[in-house]
Amino acid sequence: MQSGSAPPADVYRAPVGTHDVLPPESGRWAALVAAFAGRAARFGYGLVMTPAYEHIEVFQRVGEGTDVVRKEMYEFEDKGGRRLALRPEGTAPVVRAYIQHRPTPPWKVWYLSPHFRHEKAQRGRYRQHHQLGVEVLGVDDPALDVEVISLAHGFLTSLGLSRFRLAINSLGDEQCRPGYLEALRSYLRAHVDELCADSRSRIETNPLRVLDCKNPACVAVTERAPQLLEHLCPDCKTHFEAVQAGLDAIGVPHEIAPRLVRGLDYYTRTTFEFASEALESAQNALGGGGRYDKLAEEMGGPPSPGIGFGIGIERVLIACDAEGVLPAPAPHLDAYVVDAVGPAGVGGPLGTAGAEVTALLAELRETGLSADRAYGGRSVRAQTKAADRAGARYVVLLGRAEMEKGAVAVRDMVSGEQVEVPRARVVAWLHERLDPRIDGTAPEDPGS
RNA sequence: GUGGCCGUAGCUCAGGUGGCAGAGCGUCGCGCUGUGGCCGCGAAGGUCGCGGGUUCAAAACCCGUCGGUCACCCCA
Numbered sequence: 412m413q414s415g416s417a418p419p420a421d422v423y424r425a426p427v428g429t430h431d432v433l434p435p436e437s438g439r440w441a442a443l444v445a446a447f448a449g450r451a452a453r454f455g456y457g458l459v460m461t462p463a464y465e466h467i468e469v470f471q472r473v474g475e476g477t478d479v480v481r482k483e484m485y486e487f488e489d490k491g492g493r494r495l496a497l498r499p500e501g502t503a504p505v506v507r508a509y510i511q512h513r514p515t516p517p518w519k520v521w522y523l524s525p526h527f528r529h530e531k532a533q534r535g536r537y538r539q540h541h542q543l544g545v546e547v548l549g550v551d552d553p554a555l556d557v558e559v560i561s562l563a564h565g566f567l568t569s570l571g572l573s574r575f576r577l578a579i580n581s582l583g584d585e586q587c588r589p590g591y592l593e594a595l596r597s598y599l600r601a602h603v604d605e606l607c608a609d610s611r612s613r614i615e616t617n618p619l620r621v622l623d624c625k626n627p628a629c630v631a632v633t634e635r636a637p638q639l640l641e642h643l644c645p646d647c648k649t650h651f652e653a654v655q656a657g658l659d660a661i662g663v664p665h666e667i668a669p670r671l672v673r674g675l676d677y678y679t680r681t682t683f684e685f686a687s688e689a690l691e692s693a694q695n696a697l698g699g700g701g702r703y704d705k706l707a708e709e710m711g712g713p714p715s716p717g718i719g720f721g722i723g724i725e726r727v728l729i730a731c732d733a734e735g736v737l738p739a740p741a742p743h744l745d746a747y748v749v750d751a752v753g754p755a756g757v758g759g760p761l762g763t764a765g766a767e768v769t770a771l772l773a774e775l776r777e778t779g780l781s782a783d784r785a786y787g788g789r790s791v792r793a794q795t796k797a798a799d800r801a802g803a804r805y806v807v808l809l810g811r812a813e814m815e816k817g818a819v820a821v822r823d824m825v826s827g828e829q830v831e832v833p834r835a836r837v838v839a840w841l842h843e844r845l846d847p848r849i850d851g852t853a854p855e856d857p858g859s
Numbered sequence: 860g861u862g863g864c865c866g867u868a869g870c871u872c873a874g875g876u877g878g879c880a881g882a883g884c885g886u887c888g889c890g891c892u893g894u895g896g897c898c899g900c901g902a903a904g905g906u907c908g909c910g911g912g913u914u915c916a917a918a919a920c921c922c923g924u925c926g927g928u929c930a931c932c933c934c935a
Contacts (some may be wrong), residue, residue: 426923459926483933483934522902526935528933529934533930535935540934541933544935673934683933692934693932693933694929694934696934699935721935725935752893793888795894796894796896799896800895806894808893822895824895
């Protein structure tokens, strides 16, 4: 082989676990994000944007007991010797920003951000995935838990999803959790030889995670383990009951999941998870979150209770596929300008109608209509076909005969009818038929 | 990170036991030299993921590797 030979083709593809999102699929993303942004705005949340990477300690402080931070984080050192990490989860950066800027509580923010985890990729589990989420800092009112959960629930429902379940639990707080953990540990120690190796090693370090183990033997043991919910202190108990009552009051169906333990270990009190029933795979968690009342303090900030959730966009879209909702939007244009005088020729001077096509197209776009044209000197047939494929409502055809009269031909692509309109009037003519009316009547309706 | 299955055109996939690389859809052109959808005709488009091996001959068999997928694990 000679030097300078091309690198393997594998280099010119998206890295493992990442992917490109192209039209028309990207249209679903746009619709999904718009739905979330609109809902967040109606709930009084502002957009927050934090860096894609942080000082590594931002994540390490928060998740030293978790695989996400311990084993899956993309860590690197920059040229200044700083130790940084690509964001593996969404809450820590937002809490860091809260501590740094000290906004007036309650601080209600939403985000859309990529998350990076070095995992073995498969469908629904990617090395770069995207989450929509919210965080609220500074208030521990259970009504806020209800608001946050209902925001997520309403969002999923608004997409057309129905086959998912909401599980909620309370993990207690610094008053009651230590006592519970001891009770759980002593129970687990008494059943050590019935547990899997992973669970055994977690008895001392993170016994809550044992409750989450899916190994049948472990499940058998933990089914009879002390229940977290029976060890809640009065404050936590009251809080959790208030959350349930609030969800009931607004009709958000939920089930208590006493063994729901989430992957990040900063959670206190309320935790919740949305799981799709339409997904067969193990990757069926659409989103989840919970309260983290001690996190800001642990990160060196003022005591600031918080709650939030993250929803995985890729997984939501997979669930939408499974339920047959949120199809990619069909292409649509108000108008398509066709040059019937040409041929303009590729790279040559504009055809007879070329300048007029350019001018009309610009005018349509600048007055607020969506409009496009074909390029490359294509036949009238090819241009009209392209207009059809682009979802054009009207085709404006610039032909020699019409131009000599100072007019254009306008074709209604739904009815197939074609009329001649004075060139000077055509933009207004299209607006009259396409702009929504104040009285709500359909623009196309010529009656009354 | 461990194990199973899969990898043929842009997409979805055919190609019994090795013997000339195919279809549908999509794209482009023509029928209609100034008009989309339906129909007909035609064209372009493929290092059969990649590398090595066995063989007169490999898309097919063997080994490796990369990618996808499923389970475990983890989680959105």
